[in-house]
Amino acid sequence: MLNLNLIREKSDYVIERLKIKNFDASELVAGILKLDETRRRIQGETNSKEAEMNALSKSIGILFKEGKQDEANEAREKTSRIKDDIKELNLKLDEVSAKLQNSLVLLPNIPCELVPAGTSEKDNKLIRSGGKIPELGAAAQPHWELAEKYRLIDFELGNKITGAGFPVYRGKGAKLQRALINFFLEENQKAGYEEILPPLVVNEDSGFGTGQLPDKEGMMYHVSSDNLYLIPTAEVPVTNLYRDIILDESEFPIMNTAYTPCFRREAGSYGKDVRGLNRLHQFDKVEIVQIQHPDKSYETLDEMVKHVESLLIKLELPYRIIALCGGDISFASALTYDFEVFSAAQKRWLEVSSVSNFESFQANRMKLRYKSQENKGTILAHTLNGSSLALPRIVAALLENNQTGDGITIPEAIRQYTGFSRID
């Protein structure tokens, strides 16, 4: 949610910048400005009526105390009209405020200057790439065949237990998952992130805080009997740890990492793009989250990108880093870098991480603020997050890229976590 002050003071700038996201905000902004003005006017009227009422009530109390019954009763008669007015004004105020809020929530975050213009993923900008794409023979198999051949993942069994998109990992396949999770968590910890093990279901307020609600409720599984949502990413519970909090400036940066399963409904997707591990309803992911001072958030974003990159280098996977263009960047993000690894048998780039700076967009929804030394009052903090990393596609690339025909070689970096160096 954008700050109302910004819209008020720089409405042209807001409209102009949102064009980068291919979003025509002119009507919405005009509506917001009008609602804002109306709200302020009504609130002013309400407040002065309430002030009048408060003064009158107080004087009635004093009159009663002094035993001036008649005067008190006289004053009492005057109140009913004011009371009605207040009631009416408050109804209007609630209505206008709700409309204003509903409109504000529809505005996407303003992209920062580094976001390339564009309408779709073909306009994304390659930042850099690394690693070597392996030369596999014609006999190279995609990961879903390898997973079956070496009895690592059973997709059919998952269908029976739950449904499509819920694979069953077993044996070395299961252990590889656990090893990767440990590897990522340990690396994150070394980089200064505190580990969090959060709840996997969240309430509505949390869903709203990070922007999944009210708009994208279709992405989350809903536990209707308790009105809770299964988390689509650890970003939700971890960022919401700081909902409704006023930090001290000295607490920056807050660095958290969390492993969680992630649940995504992703309704309507099918076809070969979603085969195997490419897209799942339940998957494992290690996330990193930072809360940072507004002046330092872009510096922090770069650090996070370097950190995620270092993981891919250690896993010896061919990767590329991409700056998402205006048409591809998410609603809430101001700048996003995607990480993709090359899955050599499918011959496809697979997204394995998305690192974003949300600036104050989430903070405004969550009321995450800090007190600064020099300024009076509170200022919205900046939030950032990224995957480090999402497991399934990493596993897909690891299996495909490291296949030898009679087995799969485990990269050096995670052997201490797997306890084996080869799958065969």
Place this chain on the structure above:
RNA sequence: GGAGAGGUGGCCGAGCGGUCUAAGGCGCACGCCUGGAAAGCGUGUAUACUACGUGGAGUGGUAUCGAGGGUUCGAAUCCCUCUCUCUCCGCCA
């Protein structure tokens, strides 16, 4: 699942219809005191919206005592609904 108790400022805790403009304490900040510190003394110490104002000063209004509704001229205080926490019992990894 059953029974009971309770949600008050950063924290503890009083208040149970009208100077609540929320006591008192702790913590914190600043000042005095001191060679320095502690103690002591003094001052200050929420958030949001809003009006006026300024050199980034400040002053005023309104709202907020878990949330929402109600009663009343007036609600932290009375009533209703919801919610969360705690204790005991039951069940349970």
